[in-house]
Amino acid sequence: MDTSLSWIKAYVPDLDCTAQEYTDAMTLSGTKVEGFTEFDKNLDKIIVGKINKIEKHPDADKLVICQVQINEEGEEVQIVTGAANVKEGDKVPVVLDGGHVASSHKDGENENGFKIKKGKLRGVESFGMMCSIEELGSTTDMYPDAAKDGIYILSDNPEYKDAPIGSDAIELLGLHDVTFEYEITSNRVDCFGVLGIAREVAATFGKKFVPPVVTKTGNDEDVNDYISVDVQSPELCPRYVARVVKNIKLAPSPEWMQRRLASVGIRPINNIVDITNYVMEEFAQPMHAYDLDTIEDHKIVVRKANAGDPFKTLDGQERTLDDSMLMICDGKKPIGLAGIMGGENSMITDDVKTMLFEAATFDGTNIRLSGKKLGMRTDAQAKFEKGLDPNNAMDAMDRACQLIEELGAGEVVGGAVDFYPVKKEPLRIAYDPAKINALLGTDISEEDMIRYFETIDLPVDREKREVIVPTWRQDLERMADLAEEVARFYGYDNIPMTLPSGAATSGGLSQKLQHEDMVREVVENYGFCEGMTFSFESPKVYDKLNLSEDDVLRKSIQITNPLGEDYSVMRTSALGGMLTSLATNFKRRNQEVRLYELANVYLPKQLPLTELPDERMQLTLGMYGKVDFFDMKGVVQAVLERMGIKAAAVKYDPNAGKSFLHPGRQAVVTCDGQSVAYLGEVHPEVQKNFGIGTRAYLAVVDMKVVSSLADFDVKYEGVAKFPAMTRDISLTMSKDVLAGEVEEIIRIRGGKLLESCELFDIYEGEQLTRGYKSLAYKIVFRASDRTLTDDEVNKCMDKIMNGLGEKNVVLRQ
Template identity: 60%
Template sequence: MNTSLSWIKRYVPDLSVTAQEYMDAMTLSGTKVEGYETLDEDLDKIVVGEILSVEKHPDSDHLVICQVNVKDNTLQIVTGAPNVKEGISGQKVAVVLDGGKVAGGHDGKKVPGGTTIKTGELRGVKSEGMMCSIEEMGSSREMYPEAPEYGIYIFPEDSDVEPGDDAIEALGLHDSVIEYEITSNRVDCYSVIGIAREAAATFDKEFKSPVITPTGNDENISDYISVDVQDKELCPRYTARVVKNVKIGPSPKWMRRCLASNGIRPINNLVDITNYVMEEYGQPMHAYDLDTISGGKIIVRRAKNGEIYTTLDGQERKLDENILMICDDREPVGIAGIMGGENSMITDHVHTILFEAANFDGTNIRLSSKRLGLRTDASGKFEKGLDPNNASEAINRACQLMEEMGAGEVVGGMIDVCNEIREPMRVTFEPERINSLLGTSLSPQEMLDYMAKVELTYDKRKNEVIAPTFRQDIFRTADLAEEVARFFGYDNIPTTLPSGQATTGKLPFKLQVEDRARDVAEYCGFSQGMSYSFESPKVFDKLLLDVDDPLRKAIPIMNPLGEDFSIMRTITLNGLLTSLAINYNRRNKNVRLYEMGNVYLAKSLPLTELPTEKMMFTLAMYGEGDFYDMKGVAEEFFTKVGLNKRPEYKSNAGRNYLHPGRQADVYYEGTKLGFLGEVHPLVCDNYGIGERTYIAVIDIPAVLEYATFDHKYEGIARFPAVTRDISMVVQKEIQAGQIEDLLIQRGGNILESFELFDVYEGHQIKEGYKSMAYSLLFRSKEKTLEESEITSAMRKIMNGLESLGIELRK
């Protein structure tokens, strides 16, 4: 965003600062100035001169000798400018006196430090200065379109200048163009009026808004046009006015200067007025030739899919139903908020125009602009979300300028289709909290005075600060605190030490459990792997999942990178198995990997509410180790997080991707914590792993229900232990867990531990049976055990074993 300092002074007339002072103060008050360009830099001793006579140079075909009046003196100047010819007189030009400076050359390029002009001779004839072009004065024909393409600058005949006047002042070059970096939340500052409000508040000067006088003849606009807004969500407000008897011509000099300082090329009075109001109020406008509007009707509707439309730049645009269009009763006449159409463009023969100042949904304009590959000054403002209440004031300002410039006759009345009335935001005034946020000790009245600078008013009855609708960035106490801080002065806020109570840093319990899982995995030789949370639907076939398996109900991604990344994962195995396969193909013999990652389980498809996200601790390995090694790692984790009871394992869990005879679900106090097992050989083939592979998947949220780090200290045993070995002949279908549950139940308080140290099947054992041997350790915490106590415990254990059909091995 650029503005000239002189344009700002139109609304803050008492402002008297240099460009550097302006930049420093505005930046400190929150309106960041990126830099500025001083238009009169390297210009000196340049006055208005009147050409009295022009004679041919005696020794040159292209040079002429001019006598130029500069009020107190008549100078002889030799020039080769093509627009100064022999015999002419009376023109007023810019003259650089002896010792003066110009900023650039004929090519428009500025010379660092400028070029000093001195009296000298050209082909033997004395020349006492130089008549200069607009480029030599450091400007361009964009700012001064009346300047010739080649030759010196000649003041227009209607210019109120006299010989000897300051030419720099006469050309308006005692000015600076300021460049701002406006944050997207300050939509009001994308207008000159918004910047001027900030300047007035910063320098404590009075802000004077443009005075808009009523316009319009005795006719009624409804006799010319009607408006039908069919999509009220995308067009909250649409205002329209009509101007007849339009006269196309150049804009006044002051308007051309203002537009050029903002980087906008002046074209004619009609186009310049719409651009001027857009920059002044930050409200884009558009003008239509009313004679091209079929049926005298404007319809605001969505485009049709595949519709083709040619915009003002002559390009055909393919539209879809998400793009909002301005139409008549026959066809589109413009793309809402972006660009008008070729079929309704203004020509020099226009007689009656329709002014449009509307408000459109910012998000839709941004997406439409991106979809069409067409971004304009108007769309750049609309996409930030404009104040709907600004539209009527802007269109009335445009009509006022039309009448003031004699560019047309305004028809009475205005069409205003308003579907959204934006109310001022009210924020509770909390001076103590503001002082707490800023570290200041300002009084409530001081705060209100600072806020009043930017038109924030105070409702004493409700104790609320009222923000005008153009301040969309203010909606909470912190925003009020910022307003106070920037006008109190950030450099005036005292330096204070942080206050508060020191606390011991601590991880949340969930993260402590996850950290313990990582510690156990890495202690047991596992390396951490990381996989994408999105994967391919083909994964389910590789894992041999049934067609109706609930895990196949995955959440599809709306904008996937490709089919291989098109769903959110419901199971964590694919990532680690893929990593194991890569390692196997690279001939790594022993690989152990683990991952801590989420699965995403939909409650219903399509989604009607957020899915369940569950953190899963997954372990996978091949090489050294077997099912029992993996089981040991899982049990080590359970122990480390405080699950002191023995987990229960239920075999034949029915998972297709695991070996049917080497898998188990893990339960703790009736809650399933996860599963483990050997990967099915067919799944290993699908992944290209030529080794037996083992996995374990533990549900962290389920573990959290039982985990605890409240460990109790137990002293060193003071009394001796007694061991007993027992060897049994057991039916094959009886699991070790059943036996161990019985040992715990019947061994009583004196059974300290037990260990399975032998399992044997062979010709010495009868068919359908196996031999199992346990070592039992008995100890009392209170005394030395007597033989009778041990015998009693062993008898109970033996009776229990007999009830399972287990015999002692002889």
């Protein structure tokens, strides 16, 4: 947000300060000034001169010698120039010997300006320089009557032609001005207009705020005879104001308006466009104008777009709409993207006769989302998306119509169409001086607080001790906000340092964060390093992972305005990023790599989205080197045990069904019937797709499920008083029988006397029938109240062997 000091002074006429004083005071009162530009910086000894005589240069065809009068007493100086647009009798800005200009036609701009010295041009002495508008540090946007190439002829402008010779040209041109750049927070929507800034300036410097007096406009006609308005989406358009202006006379706007617009970076175009831009900057209320003759049925309809409809905007771009976007339509077609940009089909031409002016308020969230989806960003959109005050719309409209009449730009039709079904009322906030002082650590009287409130146009109901907050101060919602207003104008630098008065509370991690820290500790102890990859990825990664067309992982959320195709969807798995990281390390010849990532994946419940997706935290592990499937299995088991999930409760199913894992070296891990993880060796084709030239292993742990199953209750048992009895058995079985299945039977059939079961040998070889394997277990029995007998242990072993026999598992002979 930019404003010029002269524009501010139009509403705070008694303001008298330097640019630095203004910057410091405004920043301390809460309206941060990021910087300022002084128009008259490096300009001095520049006066109004009159060319009395022009002669040709004796030795140069393109140079002339001018005798320039520099005061009312008739004193003249000789100046040699190459400008072709000067003539005798012209009044021009003249910089005298020793003076400075902002730039030189030779060397361009210079931070410190250029000093003008007397010298000789082709043997003829010159004692100064006549100036162009650029040499005065300005542009033809601010001074449209100035020549683009040549000296600024002041006498061609009626406003300057009678200027006294020798007077200050900088003062005459209004160049003793400053432009300030502000950092306005999004909650101070009122300060996105010059009037809002001026109100803050008046309060900060204790001066009177004098807003423009807006007068009634309009002839005896009725606007309803020209236009009707139908708002079909009032939740997205709480107010819509329309007025009609006929007998339009397009012309340049006056210089004072052009100068103010140019000072804030807006290029003047014509009186009508300039008025709408001027009111937008003054009132922070965007406006739009339509050629009434292009509006079918002379009817405005505010409605949502039809999904898939094309619409060409004023910038010539054709855009595809969806049914969430708000449109301004006439009786038959869309003519504008509400709050963003008009349509090419409603473009105003030079032969316009009658115009419709629009001032409305739209839902800020909808405007922002629509702009994001369409990849658009406009000044009006930037204001609308912050949430404008609907009560400001009519004031802005009346101001625009007043300027139209004052500048002779057209004839305003009487009345206005005003759709405003639910009026926004001022908010009343109770205040308590004692609580405000306690919050600030101050001792400010109630009278001073009331004075601060009233200084910034916040009326106070003294009887009820309530502040009546105008609708344009949407940032004030509670007493703490009022305390901030008091602090701003009391002065933050005046508040003494005090210790916090509130009770101290100890912080702590949530259960979710505690679980994440536990997992990090485990995997880092196993040598894994944490990585972080993008949540956005390319849909091409699904093909690299060998996913089928109907795989649930392919159902990802499309990003409306992606950085590029490689970042166009929200990831449904972190495997793509993990495999890419492993591939990068392999290419860099890192021999042993272990990586993990603890991050969200985004699983939509349905597409297109109708509700927020399931943001599910997953632990993704990846490694290669001197490791195998069982190393990864051990890490996963350690993670589960750290989360309080006992090994006995965990089952491994080799039929995981993951197309990106080796079909014979993968497993899904379940507990209580829920899938908690899966792991395996990367499929050879997937390894090749990602450029990993060695066997690699992956595991994914569902942290949401694991956290729900976590059990940290500790049961303490005394040291065993009675001896244990051990049996070692070697079993023969088909290779299809899983070790986990064998161990589960041993645990169940072993009963309460079983203390532990440990696999200590695996054998496959010539001594066994093809397709068979041997597993050897150490089984430990113990009773807590007695010494077990061989007979008791033998009975347990018989039960175990009977159970194993049902799986065709027998003792090895």
